[in-house]
Amino acid sequence: MFCTLLFRCDTTNDIQIPEPPLNLKATYKVTFEFNWNEQDYPIDYPTNAHFSKLIGWSHTHLNNFFKIETIASTGIKNMAELGATVALDEELASKIEANEGFDRVIGSGLSSGIGEISVELQVNEEHPSISLVTMLVPSPDWYVGIVDLNLIENGVFIEEKTIYAQTYDAGTDSGQQFTSNNAPTTPKIPITIINNPSIGNGSTIATVNFKKQ
DSSP states (O other): OOOOTTEEEETTTTEEEEOSOSOSEEEEEEEEEEEOOTTTOOTTOOTTOEEOOOEEEEEOTTOOTTOTTSOOOHHHHHHHHHOOOHHHHHHHHHHHHTTSEEEEEEOOOBSSSEEEEEEEEEEESSSOEEEEEEEEESOSSEEEEEEEEEOEETTEEOSEEEEEOEEEEOSSBOOOSTTOOOOBOSSOOOOEEOOSTTTOSSOOSEEEEEEEO
8 A cells, every 4th residue: 555745544445635734844953064264265364263143044935035136134234244133133033023934043153263053943834944144253244154945845844954055245345355444335235155265265164954853
C-alpha cells in the first residue's frame, strides 16, 4: 500500500485521505560561522575586526526589506553604520504587526572576526523566509547577512540547509576603507552586494546553517 507525503491512509478501506496543511510553523536554529581573517582578507584588514549584534526576522517570501536595489531604511542605515539595533527592531516590529512578518530576534555580537553567533526564529507557511544581518565592524556602512531565504522546499519545511552569507553596502556612506571617516551619501543610493577586493575577493566571510528544531 502506497501513501504520498501529503496523505494519510485509511487502513480499513485502503483509501487516501488528505492531511491538514503540513507544518503550520517551525522553529529554526540559525548559526553564522564567521571567518573574517587577515590571511584571506589582507587588504586594509582592521586591527579591531568584529561584528555587531545579529538582528533579523521571519517574513513573507519575496519581501523587499533588505533587498539589493532598494533604499536602506533608517534602521538598516543605523545597523550598517553604527551596529545599532533599536530603530531596525522597531521597523521589524511594525512590519510584523502589519502581517509582513511572523517573528524577530536580536542575537549577540562577536568580539573578533572569527567565531559563531546562533539565534532561533519561528517561521510559518505564510512567512517562510528568514533575513538576518550584522554590521562588519569597523566599516563605513557594510554588513553581512542572508536575505529572504525561503525554508519551504517541495512543499515542506526543510530539515537543514547551509549557505554562504553575502556582504552588502547599505548605500548610505561613501567611505572606501574600513576606517574611513564618516562620509554620508546624499541622497542614499540602493543597497548593493560588495565586490571590492578588501572583502569581495571570492573568499567567504560567513557560512550560515539553518536547522529545524
